[in-house]
Amino acid sequence: MVETRKVGAVAESSGVTVRTLHHWDDIGLLQPSHRGVGGHREYSDDVLVRLYLILVLRDLGLPLDSIRTCLEGGLDVHRVLRDQLAHLDAVARSLARLRVKVTALLDTAGDQARLANADELLQLLRDSRHGAQDFLEGYLSEEQRGTLAAHAAEVGSALPYFLEVEWPQLYRQAETLRIQGADPSDERVQKIVARLDELSGLFGGTEGGTGGRVRKAWRDNPAVMSGEPEDIAMPWRAVADFVENARRCRSGKDSYP
């Protein structure tokens, strides 16, 4: 007669919870060797070895599904480990990007009073975008800066959304189409350009070419204007050219010089 342990003993000696062992039983990852009186789970030594392997693979961060398939021999462990390594690195990279964003915002807020509401947050974000603001102003005359400010007040509250969300999103959509090999005259591309012009018109596009200067600033340095880190693999230059190209394809009547 072979010695076995009940679920509580296995849990205590391994450090996982009883509920976890129940779960692993349910999904077939680790089943007890048999059921004793009253349906009690009984775990033999063989099962404990399997438990050991499961714990090792779980410690590596593998999902339970991969662990099971590994143990069934259906997956090449060597390959799984390499994939997992690539996965970990990807997560680490995105984590690092997050860290940069958070610290940048903390730095900007550092010398201010504590924030307590949405309006102050909005102000903080405006301040943290100061780089783009400064860059843009280099493209404008004194008068144009005035025009821009006037229009900005006129556009109303949604300006940050237009500038920081919709505008970059339009570029991303253009990039998707460009990659797909769409022609600049493609109507989907034309729709994007029309909306871009509409937005740049919001801050003075038709008068004195303010909108045109803003667009030029974006074309010359989209990275700083969008506030995105450089390494995000968005070929801004190519997209900007693609968009400019598309703009020239439009019928002349509603294009801005």
Next chain:
Amino acid sequence: MVETRKVGAVAESSGVTVRTLHHWDDIGLLQPSHRGVGGHREYSDDVLVRLYLILVLRDLGLPLDSIRTCLEGGLDVHRVLRDQLAHLDAVARSLARLRVKVTALLDTAGDQARLANADELLQLLRDSRHGAQDFLEGYLSEEQRGTLAAHAAEVGSALPYFLEVEWPQLYRQAETLRIQGADPSDERVQKIVARLDELSGLFGGTEGGTGGRVRKAWRDNPAVMSGEPEDIAMPWRAVADFVENARRCRSGKDSYP
């Protein structure tokens, strides 16, 4: 009459899905300014500003719940950012530890054929624990090594579980009790010591002191024996002393010299 957008337009211009906007509506994070014909969601510019703020905070990795509380003014954004930074760093550290483990295993496996099943994985893990094995052998005589090997074969398949799972777990339990200020004579501590001795007896505890030597190896360098990284904040030394102390409290009849 103020201009509004429907859910599809908001989704397209912001880059989130319609389903996401539905969800944010359901949980009250971002509700449309009103419902139009047929219950259609209509989003005004004010809502778009809120959407902008939500997207920024979400980009920082904040959970939706924190985002909502931030926007209600219930949370100090400054503090939230600092907490988030600490959180990101903690995740990054655990990620780095995982990376070390995975690469170590990959290195060990590097010069082997590809793994295809559990037995080969077991072998691979044995090889990767070679450091501990070598260290341990320095504590044993030629004869004791033979004893150990013989007993290991006798114990059967569960040996890796006993050594790599249950043994460290017993130390962790002892550490918990030590931190709680438990007395070495405490019966919970005594139970742990008894089980440790039982386990060391499995690989020859009663004969020639092999088990005693194994215990000494653990006491002298628990980190290398357990295979854990040093920085995990487990004060092995203190635990080992605590356990030794507890062992001396036991009644003499079943103690191993």
Next chain:
DNA sequence: TTGCTCCTCACGTCACGTGAGGTGGC
């Protein structure tokens, strides 16, 4: 009889994805 361990549902977590089935205006 009281405790202790065991059992089986079954809902909750987090932020949505993914159909299923139906409606309303062009």
Next chain:
DNA sequence: TTGCTCCTCACGTCACGTGAGGTGGC
């Protein structure tokens, strides 16, 4: 009439946590 967008359920994801209510041996 066909498309398109909109709507509301409602289940699935991932790995369990957390009771709820009941059983069996000391």
